[in-house]
Each structure stands twice: as C-alpha cells, then as structure tokens.
Amino acid sequence: MDLQKINVKFFAADTNGVRLEDFIQIFNSWVQASDGAYYDIADYSHVQAGPGTLVVAHEANISIDCAGSRLGFLYNRKQPLAGTNQEKLATIFKATLENCRKLEEEPGLDGKLRFLGGEALVVINDRLLAPNSEETFVAVRPEIELLARRLYGSAEYTLERDPDARKRFNVFLRTSVSLDTRALLKNLGDA
Amino acid sequence: MSQSTGWKEKLADKMPPELAREIDIFETQIELRKQGKIDERVFAETRLRRGVYGQRYDNGQRHDGLKVQKLKLPSGGLTKGPETVWDAPGMLRIKIPFGGLNAEQMEVLADLSEEYADGISHVTTRQDIQYHFVHIDDTPSLMRRLAAVGITTREACGNVVRNVTACSLAGVCHDETFDVTPYAMACSKFLLGHPDTQDFGRKFKVAFSGCGQHPCGLTSMHDMGAIARKKIIDGVERRGFEFYIGGGLGAVPYRAQLFEEFLPEEELLPTAQAIARVYARLGEKRNRARARIKFLIANLGIDEFRKLVLEERQKLTPDSRWTDFLARVHEPTESPLKAGTSLNGSERPEGFGAWYATNVYHQKQPGYVVATVTLPMGDITADQFRDLAQVARRFVKDTSRTTVEQNIVLRWVSEADLPQLYGELKAIGLGEPNAGTIVDVTACPGTDTCKLGIASSRGLARELRSRLSEKSFEMDAAVKDLRIKVSGCFNSCGQHHIADLGFYGISRNINGYTVPHFQVLLGGKFKDNAGAYGLPVAAVPSKRIPEVVTRVTDRYLKGREKGESFQEFIARLGKKEVKAMLEDLTRVPPHNVDPSYYSDWGDPREFTLNDMGVGECAGEVVSQTQFSLAASERELFEAQIYFDAGALKKALLTAYHAMIQAAQGLVKTQNYDISNDEEAILKEFRERFCDTQVFYDKFQGSNFADYLFRARENLNTEDAVAKEFALRRLQEAQLFIDAAHSCYNKLQAQNATTRAAAVNLPAAGPA
Numbered sequence: 042m043d044l045q046k047i048n049v050k051f052f053a054a055d056t057n058g059v060r061l062e063d064f065i066q067i068f069n070s071w072v073q074a075s076d077g078a079y080y081d082i083a084d085y086s087h088v089q090a091g092p093g094t095l096v097v098a099h100e101a102n103i104s105i106d107c108a109g110s111r112l113g114f115l116y117n118r119k120q121p122l123a124g125t126n127q128e129k130l131a132t133i134f135k136a137t138l139e140n141c142r143k144l145e146e147e148p149g150l151d152g153k154l155r156f157l158g159g160e161a162l163v164v165i166n167d168r169l170l171a172p173n174s175e176e177t178f179v180a181v182r183p184e185i186e187l188l189a190r191r192l193y194g195s196a197e198y199t200l201e202r203d204p205d206a207r208k209r210f211n212v213f214l215r216t217s218v219s220l221d222t223r224a225l226l227k228n229l230g231d232a
Numbered sequence: 233m234s235q236s237t238g239w240k241e242k243l244a245d246k247m248p249p250e251l252a253r254e255i256d257i258f259e260t261q262i263e264l265r266k267q268g269k270i271d272e273r274v275f276a277e278t279r280l281r282r283g284v285y286g287q288r289y290d291n292g293q294r295h296d297g298l299k300v301q302k303l304k305l306p307s308g309g310l311t312k313g314p315e316t317v318w319d320a321p322g323m324l325r326i327k328i329p330f331g332g333l334n335a336e337q338m339e340v341l342a343d344l345s346e347e348y349a350d351g352i353s354h355v356t357t358r359q360d361i362q363y364h365f366v367h368i369d370d371t372p373s374l375m376r377r378l379a380a381v382g383i384t385t386r387e388a389c390g391n392v393v394r395n396v397t398a399c400s401l402a403g404v405c406h407d408e409t410f411d412v413t414p415y416a417m418a419c420s421k422f423l424l425g426h427p428d429t430q431d432f433g434r435k436f437k438v439a440f441s442g443c444g445q446h447p448c449g450l451t452s453m454h455d456m457g458a459i460a461r462k463k464i465i466d467g468v469e470r471r472g473f474e475f476y477i478g479g480g481l482g483a484v485p486y487r488a489q490l491f492e493e494f495l496p497e498e499e500l501l502p503t504a505q506a507i508a509r510v511y512a513r514l515g516e517k518r519n520r521a522r523a524r525i526k527f528l529i530a531n532l533g534i535d536e537f538r539k540l541v542l543e544e545r546q547k548l549t550p551d552s553r554w555t556d557f558l559a560r561v562h563e564p565t566e567s568p569l570k571a572g573t574s575l576n577g578s579e580r581p582e583g584f585g586a587w588y589a590t591n592v593y594h595q596k597q598p599g600y601v602v603a604t605v606t607l608p609m610g611d612i613t614a615d616q617f618r619d620l621a622q623v624a625r626r627f628v629k630d631t632s633r634t635t636v637e638q639n640i641v642l643r644w645v646s647e648a649d650l651p652q653l654y655g656e657l658k659a660i661g662l663g664e665p666n667a668g669t670i671v672d673v674t675a676c677p678g679t680d681t682c683k684l685g686i687a688s689s690r691g692l693a694r695e696l697r698s699r700l701s702e703k704s705f706e707m708d709a710a711v712k713d714l715r716i717k718v719s720g721c722f723n724s725c726g727q728h729h730i731a732d733l734g735f736y737g738i739s740r741n742i743n744g745y746t747v748p749h750f751q752v753l754l755g756g757k758f759k760d761n762a763g764a765y766g767l768p769v770a771a772v773p774s775k776r777i778p779e780v781v782t783r784v785t786d787r788y789l790k791g792r793e794k795g796e797s798f799q800e801f802i803a804r805l806g807k808k809e810v811k812a813m814l815e816d817l818t819r820v821p822p823h824n825v826d827p828s829y830y831s832d833w834g835d836p837r838e839f840t841l842n843d844m845g846v847g848e849c850a851g852e853v854v855s856q857t858q859f860s861l862a863a864s865e866r867e868l869f870e871a872q873i874y875f876d877a878g879a880l881k882k883a884l885l886t887a888y889h890a891m892i893q894a895a896q897g898l899v900k901t902q903n904y905d906i907s908n909d910e911e912a913i914l915k916e917f918r919e920r921f922c923d924t925q926v927f928y929d930k931f932q933g934s935n936f937a938d939y940l941f942r943a944r945e946n947l948n949t950e951d952a953v954a955k956e957f958a959l960r961r962l963q964e965a966q967l968f969i970d971a972a973h974s975c976y977n978k979l980q981a982q983n984a985t986t987r988a989a990a991v992n993l994p995a996a997g998p999a
Contacts, residue, residue, distance in 0.1 A: 046347075062834075065834060065835070065836060066836045069296070069297060069836045069837065072296050072301075073296045073297065073298055073301075075301075076301070076304070077301045077302050077303045077304040078304050080289055080294065080303055080320075080321065081288070081289060081294065081321075081365075081681075083350055083364070083365070083680065083681075084680075084690075084691075084694075084834050085350075085351075085352060085611065085613075086694070087608040087609060087611065087694050087697065087698075088352070088608060088611050088612070088613055088616070088661070089613075089616075089661030089662075090613065090615060090616075090661050091351065091352065091611075091613040091616075092350055092351040092352060092613065095350055097321060097350065097365050099304065099305065099306065099319060102350070102365075108351075108613070108615060109615075119367075166346065166347055167347060168343060168347065169238045169239060169242065207339060207343075207618055208618075209346065209347075
C-alpha cells in the first residue's frame, strides 16, 4: 500500500487558558512569514469538537483541532509524497512535531500550550486507498511500528484502532514514557 | 491527486447512468481545459453549472495585513476561469432539493467534507450544502460519491435554475393548504438540465410554500414562487398555486408579483417552462446587473409578461412529465418510524426545557413533532453529521431536511422520544437551543470565503451569537422572536432584507483608512413568505454592530405599544428617529486612538478591500452555440481516446457525433429550437450555412462542410477500418470543428458591427 494523505495529530497536555481565538493571531503571523505557502485561515471556534482554527495550504492544512473534543495540533497532508512509506510517515511526523514545537514556543501563548509526546493519532484521509478495516491495519501496522521504534526507542508502545467502519482509517500510537516534542524530533532526526 | 478512476469503478453500479455519464463528461472537460482546448470562460460556466464555484483569493493573491502575498499555486498559468488559478481552493455547492436528506446521504456528505474540504458541511440559506477549500481535480470523485447516494451538484451555480426550495415543514404543518413536497420535487426534476433553461442571462430561483403566512418558503423573494391553494371549480375541489414571479433580493430587492391567483396544478410545469423560454429569449444578457427576470418583468410590466408567457405556453409541445407526477401527489411522501406518543412524565435531561421551547414544533399529526437541530451559522462537522445520521436512523425514517435558516430538522419524531433525542443531540454537540430566535443568526460566507465579500458576515454573526446566547435565558419573548440576518455585501446571500435586524457589509474611508462597516436595515419581515423588506437606516462600523442590536432591541422593549410588532414599531418611530438613535454609533475613533475599528471581526489583519475578486454569482454568459462547440471538442477528444485504444469504428462514430454537435451549435444561432434529430440538423446546416456560403472558407471553399457530409457516408463503410483512414477522418473532424468556431466568431463580429451601427444611426427627423 502506497500511503498518501497521511494526517498526524498530537494532543495538548493541558488546555487551561488556551483559547481557539488566540490562534487566529498566531496563525496570521505564520501566514505573513510563509511567503505565500499558506492561503487562508478558517475559524470554526463556533462548532463543538470541530476543525478549530485552520490554516489552508496546497500541500498540507494545519490546525488547532478539536475533533473528538481533544485539543491538538493536526497536520493534514493533501498532496502526494514520494519515497517509501517509512520516509513519508517520518516526513509527516517531523512536520507535525516542528509545528507543535513552534506553537509551544509561541510568545503569544506564554508557555500555556504543551503537547503530549507519548500519544499521536495517525489517520489516512482517503477511504478508497485505506478503508478503516482490519485488512488495512494489517498492511499499515508494520510501517507504524517501525516509526514507533524510531520515536520511542526501546520503550513499550501500543497501537489502537477505532474500528468504526464509517470513520477514516486511524491508529492511536501510545507510550507510557514521558517524551516531549523536542525529544521526539531528536529521535526522528537521529534515526 | 484525484483517484476518480477508482471511485468510478467502485461506484459504477450505484450511480444513475445519466449522472455517471455527466460526470465522465465533466472530467473530460477538466482534462481538455488542462490541455488548453476549452476557452476559460466556457470552462468557467461549465464548472459553475456543475456546482464548482470560485472562492476568495483564487486569483492567486491575498493581503496578509502587511502586504499582498502571491500565493504559491503550482499550476503555473493554468486557469479555471478568468483570473481564477487552477490550484486555488474553491467552493462546491451541492443541491438538496427542498432540503430533503436521508441518513446515508448525511454520512456521505460527512465523509466528503473531511476527505476533500475542511471537515465542515455548510447549510446555506437556500437549503444547499456547501464545501469550502476544495480542489477542482477532486470534484469528479466528489460528484461520483454524491451521485451514488442520489445527489447531484448539477446546476447548483451558473445561469440556470438553482436549487428548488420548499418549506421544511411541508407535509406536517398545521397551516399548510397541502404538502408541496411532490410539486417541488417534480419541478426540480423537470427543470434540471431542461433545454429551455440553459440560455438565461442570470440565475433563476424557485420556491414552494404550503401557506401564505409563514416564512419557511420565502416565495416573495424568489424568481418564481408558488403558494399552495385550493379552489372549488365546477363543484370539485382542485389543487393549484397562487403563483408569483419576479422577486429577488440582491442590491435591488424586488417583491415577486402575482402572476396568477390560482394556477391549476397541471399548469405548474408547463407555465414554468413557458416562463423559462420567455426569460431566455427576452432577458438581458449583456448587462449582468440587470439580467435577473425581475428586471425583465419590471421593463415589460407584469401584464405584458403574463401575456407573452401564456402565448408561449400555447406553443409548447405537450410533455407527459407535466402531469405524470400528479398521480402520486396525494400519496404520503413520508412515514414515521415509531408510533406517535405524547410527551409524558419521563425524566428530562438538563437543558431540555430551553431546547424544547425553541426547537420543537408540534406536527399536525398527533403525537409527532419536528425537532430542529441548531447549526451555528449553518456549520456541521463531519463527526457530527455522521452521528446525526445515526440519531436520525434511531428516531425517524428518512425525513430530515435542511432549512432556509441554516438548520436541519428531524420530522416525524414521536414526542415521547424527545428527552432521549435531546440527550443524544447534546452528546454530539448539537443540542443547542434557540433555533429560529434572535440568537440563531443567519449569515452568508462573506469575507471568510466569498470573492465578493466586503465585511466579515460570519465574524459578526459569531460575535452576535455569542453575546446573545449569554442573555437568551432572560430575554423577553418579544426580542427573542426577532431575526438577525447578515450578508457580507449588498448581494444579500444572507437575506438581510427580510430580517427584523439586517446587516450587510460595506466600507467607509476614514482619514485614509478603509474601515469595515455594516449597513443597518430594520423592519424587514421574515413572516408572510418574506413579507416586507427592511429599510436601510445607517452605516455603522463593524465593531459597533453589537451595540446597535442592544440599543434597538432595548428601545423596542421599552417603547413598544401593546401588541405592536417590531415592524410596526420601527415604522412608527420613523427613519429619522431611528437614525438619530444610532447616530453616535456611526463614529469611528482615529486609528491611533483605537485601531480595533480598523480590522474586522475574527480577522487581525488591518482591513482592506484589496482581496475582493470578481464574483461568479453571475456566472459567465456563454451561448448555447459555445456550449455545443465545447461539447463537440470534448466528443472529438473521446474519439481520439477510442482511436488510441484501437476502437477505430467507434472513434469514427464519435468523431462524427462531435461534428454534428458543432453543426447543431451553429444552427442554434438561427433556429434556437433545432431538435437533436441528426437528419434535421444536417438539413438545416446545409440550407442555412452551406447553401448560403456562411460556412465557407476563403481558401478552402466548402471543403470543411464536405468533411461533415463525407463523415456521414463513411459511417456505412465496412467494419474493418484502416488506421490511416480513421486518422484522416479524425483530422477532418478537427478541421470541421475549428471551422465551426471560426464561423461562429465571424457571426459574432458581424452582430457586433450591426449593433454598433444601430446605436450610431442618426435619429430620424421629421418627414
């Protein structure tokens, strides 16, 4: 299976004092610095458990996402990526984590936002390519396990899938070891 | 990017064949546009007629608050319309006739919103669903997946008949004369793709209402509006419609005029067809600002227009579809899932009372209610939409509908189920009360995504919703029952004219700065099918609009007389007094004192009008000949594919059909009603274009025309066709189509010269 349209979400550790509206200002400054790579910002703060605040681009959308009533940073790759599945997963994870780290360091948030390094959600946003089935899981599992090894080293981890066939293919990747975004990026880079 | 081939194969058995074929054609048109073989204007109108709309910044640039950024769109110079870059995200509008949705459709809509858009399905003020940030390459896949559940995007945009709307309470309303659903459905099917609705200068909107007094149908603001009526004729009760024509909002709002007090049901569709023919023939085509049918009727007068329509009606060839559907209009269109049981003393979840007070309507059928699912500004997430489908399955059959107030209703809910239903809606974030109240603000997309948006209608609506919802529990019923509607510009997609408090986006220049404002309109009437339009009273800076709402509603509460409606109150106060009441709110502090006035709601950028683009609401005026010529190009492209695949005989046949299409297009310039009969097309083409040497090349003489007639003869050749022979015929077909384009261009140039000469003619003096 040639994995494409990979989405990765890292969840916020604590949402106290973080308001969705704050991200409009932050993302606007990102847009200003993007030299045309980011097209627009969409504000869905009025819907519950929705896309939150979204930055739209050609290659990938990024957002402070509230789906599942869990605030997190979502990287939604739209354009096809070249390379092996492992290379593609690593590319998406790196892009996601770099954005997470950037948000953690964002002066406007006063350090109020931290992401949980020990949990990530992987979604394949293409029901034709990857229906949410056991068969897809069997095909994708080795790739995610390989990535988990790179992220977590020798630490134990679990993979869990929401089997609801109506949903997109999804895997929750979890470890009990405490890791922050810097450590994960370092692990990915060193691999 | 697109995997349409995959969906095409996977859904082949689920799509209605005609819909599948249309989508194949659209996909080919996309390919041809990429190859530069379809003119960008023709392609723009083609895609609009498939619901594929432009979106803000699709000209490839955006003001980021500091400077204009050129967006990184990799498609190079490829465009999907004038000043519309190929790779720029766009909007897809999906027609939902009379708002009717079943659970399977909800699930597919949810899936598509997260796979191809931004995870949101947006319910519009005309019961459509819209996706934003969609790539055009994905649209064939989207359309196939929609087609597989019986939904089309065809003619959702462009100069055609748009979504046919109807009361969301049709069939269950206490005050309706009869259920208009089957009529709306029949009208929608009949007019969709009808040859007589393909040559309008602008869009054409149709609405049905079961009664005159309620707002659900909004017939008065539609190009064509039908209100259910019954009449005793020769001792027999007959169904029909109080029939209106020529309404519309926009910059110049018109109330529809009475066309017929009682139009018998069997005359509904032929009259609609006759109206379409008169509008296509006489409606303005060049001046887009005056091309809606309301202007034609204003120019002709309703009596003259009616006379022309009735004359046209007599000329129509009878069509069995006019009356076939009538055999079933008395059958129930829906049935309940459960027995209707009244709400008893069962335990009620927290918040139920407030929700019940505003979101529940008791049907005329005892024991059943309509439950309104409040969608903030018409938005529903993919997860919510999927979950709502499951909720709908548990409580009702396929009886859900979108509403013109951007909500969704579940009809035929057993009243006893309400506490459980509310609990389940609340669990998925859809248990918000205040449907149809002042809190339930309606808004068009405005500057969020619309190219024409001036001010942030959604930003303002979000702010008003938030403030009003905090006060809703203590709000007086007289205020709570008011409606607020917001448009991002004067075009009125948010229907600001028919709200008690309406706002539309404008700008004002203050000391060299452009400041977002809203024009305030008061006293519009949502009831009585959009019974009156509001009066503009003042231009107020965007950031002070919440104060306008507070001040006006407070004044109404304190100053109204017993039983006085808001409209009556505003009329009694008078425009001068209302303006004076808001005067201080119109002032804008200098930029260095309060810069917040200089940006819009929910947008930190300093306000600018630089991002406005050319709207596509008006579509492109593309003649039927241009469409025929584009279709002939597409067929020739398909012929080439057959040729490459070795299906030479099929390639020849398809190339011939391409030439017939082109010839038919040319004949349409002189005989608009030319049939699709091949013999008739050939005969008229020969007489009108060959015998007259209109289709004649200075150097090639009649050679190009001869290719057509020779191609016809070649169809009778033996099955074994030599490759070289077939290739030559395909080349000749291309030459013929090129010549047809040249001929059409020549005719257009001649027409322009004739028009110019007519304008410059000296006025006739006295004899």
